[in-house]
Amino acid sequence: MARSDTAVSFSGTDGRRDEMHSAIDQWLDDLVEATESARASEAFQEWLDVQSRFHDYSARNTMLIQQQCPEARKVAGYRTWQEEFDRHVKEGESAIWIWAPIVTTRCPECENAPSYHADSDCEYDETPPEEWDEGLVGFRPVPVFDVSQTEGEPLPELEYAATGDAGDLVERLTDAAHQLGASVEIVPEAAWEHGDANGICSEPRQAGEKPVIEVRDRENRADLARTIVHEYAHAQLHVGVDDETERAKREVEAEAVAYVVTRYVGLDPSGSAFYLASWAGDDAGVIRERLDRISRTAETIIEPLGT
Numbered sequence: 182m183a184r185s186d187t188a189v190s191f192s193g194t195d196g197r198r199d200e201m202h203s204a205i206d207q208w209l210d211d212l213v214e215a216t217e218s219a220r221a222s223e224a225f226q227e228w229l230d231v232q233s234r235f236h237d238y239s240a241r242n243t244m245l246i247q248q249q250c251p252e253a254r255k256v257a258g259y260r261t262w263q264e265e266f267d268r269h270v271k272e273g274e275s276a277i278w279i280w281a282p283i284v285t286t287r288c289p290e291c292e293n294a295p296s297y298h299a300d301s302d303c304e305y306d307e308t309p310p311e312e313w314d315e316g317l318v319g320f321r322p323v324p325v326f327d328v329s330q331t332e333g334e335p336l337p338e339l340e341y342a343a344t345g346d347a348g349d350l351v352e353r354l355t356d357a358a359h360q361l362g363a364s365v366e367i368v369p370e371a372a373w374e375h376g377d378a379n380g381i382c383s384e385p386r387q388a389g390e391k392p393v394i395e396v397r398d399r400e401n402r403a404d405l406a407r408t409i410v411h412e413y414a415h416a417q418l419h420v421g422v423d424d425e426t427e428r429a430k431r432e433v434e435a436e437a438v439a440y441v442v443t444r445y446v447g448l449d450p451s452g453s454a455f456y457l458a459s460w461a462g463d464d465a466g467v468i469r470e471r472l473d474r475i476s477r478t479a480e481t482i483i484e485p486l487g488t
Contacts, residue, residue, distance in 0.1 A: 201483075205441050205476045209468060212440050215454035216465050225458055228337045234265050242279040246325075249277045253327040254377050255336070262326060268333030276324030283321055286313040294318045339455040343439075345448035347402035350486075354409045357485035358394075363416040365394045365409060373397045380408040382415040392416040403448045407439045410482055414438035417478045432460040433467050434475055441479035446486065 219225055235255055238246065246253050256277060262268045288298040290305035297318070298310070328336065351367075358365045363382075375381050380396040394412040399405055414435035422431065436456050443450040461467050468475070 201480055202476065204445075205479055206472070208441050208444050209437065209472060209475065212437060212453065212457070213465055213468050215451065216457045216461065216468065219454040219458040220465070224337065225339065225455065228339050228459070231266075231337055234261075238279065245279050246277055250327055252329065252376060253277065255328040256325040257328075258323065258325050262331050262333075266331075266334065266336065268328070268331040270326045270331050274326060274330040276326060278322050279325055280320040281323040282317050283319045284315055285318055286310060287316045287318050288313060292316065292318065339452075339459055341452040341456040342401055342404040343407040343443050343448050343450045343452060344401070345403045347406050347446075347448065350406045350446055350448075351402055351409065353486055354406055354413075357482075360485045361413055361416070361482065363392045363394050363413060365396070365412075367398050367405070368395050369398050379404075380412045382412045382419075384420050392420050403443070406446075406448070407443050407450060407453075410442045411435045411439040413482050414478050417481060418474060429460045429462060430467050430471065433457055434471050434478075436460070437468055437471070437475045438479045438482065441475065442482050442486075445479075445483055 285294050291303035295310040355365045383393040396408045419431045440450045440453040
């Protein structure tokens with residue numbers, strides 16, 4: 182993917198807006214191509230394989246995990262860590278307890294397992310227990326452990342970070358908060374309370390208030406700037422949007438905006454291709470579907486940055 186190593190300038194020309202549209206369209210074309218390549222890459226396929234071996238948990242299990250281990254990000258059972266990931270639970274670690282479903286043959290009438298059915302008042306006798314179908318009969322507590330409680334072979338990670346010399350870009354972006362209708366706080370690593378997320382955009386609590394953007398501070402100022410832009414995009418595009426089915430598309434939009442803006446200022450945002458590949462499922466066309474929204478939002482954020 183061709184990239185510029187220096188900031189782009191559109192000022193001082195009569196056709197500034199047309200030039201911006203043309204450049205952004207080309208950059209998004211590049212991003213679509215890079216995302217498709219990332220999705221086909223060996224690294225992405227390895228990452229997908231690992232993700233497929235982690236179970237999705239119910240809301241109540243997620244709550245149990247968060248209450249017992251707020252920093253947890255990937256949990257699995259003791260033997261699963263050993264046999265599927267070649268990792269081992271560290272000595273002295275305390276288990277995180279969740280509910281696991283009990284699935285066995287059950288009575289079609291009372292839906293109890295054969296042993297409980299025999300002790301119940303249920304009189305169902307149309308078919309013998311050995312012919313009953315399997316189904317959920319209850320839950321039992323089981324221990325799981327977070328990846329931070331284990332050691333061994335590393336899990337594959339996708340590198341999303343932007344790189345390059347950010348100069349004073351972080352300061353310029355935070356200075357633009359008022360103009361962009363948001364407030365921005367850079368939170369020290371030690372005080373960060375949002376797990377693996379690099380940034381969040383909280384909706385206004387009351388009418389007239391601004392969205393609140395928080396980003397986790399870190400040494401990579403280029404990627405810190407990318408995160409701020411990503412959250413600005415959420416503030417511009419997604420405040421008040423409650424449809425969870427849109428979540429992946431909203432992330433694609435925000436990261437595509439971040440790609441355009443960071444490329445405009447001369448940084449290397451190529452890690453966005455892996456980011457979008459992990460969010461966009463099988464449909465890279467989601468980037469193109471939202472092209473106008475992405476372009477308009479990128480222009481809005483570029484405007485107060487100047488040249």
